[in-house]
Amino acid sequence: MNSSSSVYKVAFIGCGKRAHEHAIGVQTDSRLKVVALSDISAASAETLNNEFGFQASIYTDHKEMLEKEKPDVVLICLWTPLHLPVFRDCAEAGAKAVLCEKPMSATWGECQEMGKIADEFGCQLTFSLQRRFAKGNQTVRRFIKEGRIGQVLRLDLYSPPNLLDCGIHTFDQAISYMDETPAKTVLGAVDTTEIYNWFNVPSECGATGQILFANGVQASLYSGSIDTWEPSQDMTKIWAGVRVIGTEGFIEVMWDGQIVKGINYDDPSWKPEMELSSMSDQMIGYVRHAIDCLESGEEPEASHQKATRASEIIFAVYESVRRNARVELPLTGVTDSPFITMLNDGQFAK
Structure with a gap:
């Protein structure tokens, strides 16, 4: 969190359909300011930027984005095999919270590895079990x-x-x-x-x-x-x-x-x-609760521990x-x- 304000810097990695649904939750939380969008398709990032009026910087390389923008909160909206490596990049870059698309990963070992990384770096990891x-x-x-x-x-x-x-x-x-x-x-x-x-x-x-x-x-x-x-x-x-x-x-x-x-x-x-309950209602609740827990230190309702049990x-x-x-x-x-x-x-x- 920035010391000069009570607003968290937010970045998206992956700007497709699910990113648009997550963005509804982000947009309604005044504690969140989207500063960067990353997608291998710059056009997809631009579409998300324009639809929600984020006025965020656009990147096609998420590692470059993490290094330059140093976001507090990252939303990972990527295909399943990319969840582990990209989450590792976010945790190592100092992200305080990551909201990742489900499922966790394609293998059981990788699911467990994501939990270990979250615990090691003290990064709050949740998965979009928004229901x-x-x-x-x-x-x-x-x-x-x-x-x-x-x-x-x-x-x-x-x-x-x-x-x-x-x-x-x-x-x-x-x-x-x-x-x-x-x-x-x-x-x-x-x-x-x-x-x-x-x-x-x-x-x-x-x-x-x-x-x-x-x-x-x-x-x-x-x-x-x-x-x-x-x-x-x-x-x-x-x-x-x-x-x-x-x-x-x-x-x-x-x-x-x-x-x-x-x-x-x-x-x-x-x-x-x-x-x-609409998907929008659920995503608003999911994002707001994740940020509430980031501030309170409580285990989130959609924590990686709960996603791991399922x-x-x-x-x-x-x-x-x-x-x-x-x-x-x-x-x-x-x-x-x-x-x-x-x-x-x-x-x-x-």
Whole structure:
């Protein structure tokens, strides 16, 4: 933070679509002043600059930008394989906080490495798990704490393909509902009928599995095209989100906090209202909270520690496929992406 003012100097690395969504959150926080934009396409940086009126300096080399501008806060909006090396550059350049696009990284070892760098340099690292700031998700967390559905017994987890890029939202949503309880064991399978490639990382087209959390809650995982599941009419409404089943009822919630249904067995009149949150609302909450925590020293709601817990489940699913066995967590002895290793070894050849 600049000693002469209460404003943080902000820089973007990567100025594509997601940068525009992050910029909405940055623009509404008076503590933040965007001083620099970096992208290998100067035109992309200019577009972002003009759309938000940042009047920032434009760079095509992020290392040059970090050296000259010395930003306090950096937003990394790049493809997945670039997250680790660019975050390392930011931490070494003295950035106090980095808000990075999810997922963390393409391999489990790199996810852990990002956390180690953050801790070593004292750089606050968060990932854009902005759905934690959706009004409906905040309400569901409150309902669960109040015991509206009794003691949580089981979770049904739904995600579009693929686990690395989409499943992280579902796992993070589930973990947040259980007061950050980590997973204990994972048993998984993947569908490789098609191989997708999102942000330069190959992935499965579907997955399923069983997860046991440390608090004893059992979870079933469904990931992929919902048309192939032949689910009941109610289940078709949840293609991305969580069904929480308790001793006294259940609640069904989409990713962005849309409550599809809530039932209390003893109180049929209980009907939780739908609370809609736009992506803009969520990004505003995410950015503001990250800066609040930078000032207070508290762990952010979307901290790298929390992103790591969700990421661990993803790589444990892949490792379970490799071992043909249930995997105990914490996940040790794994640094690669088991899925990518098996794919490269021809294990999924038709």
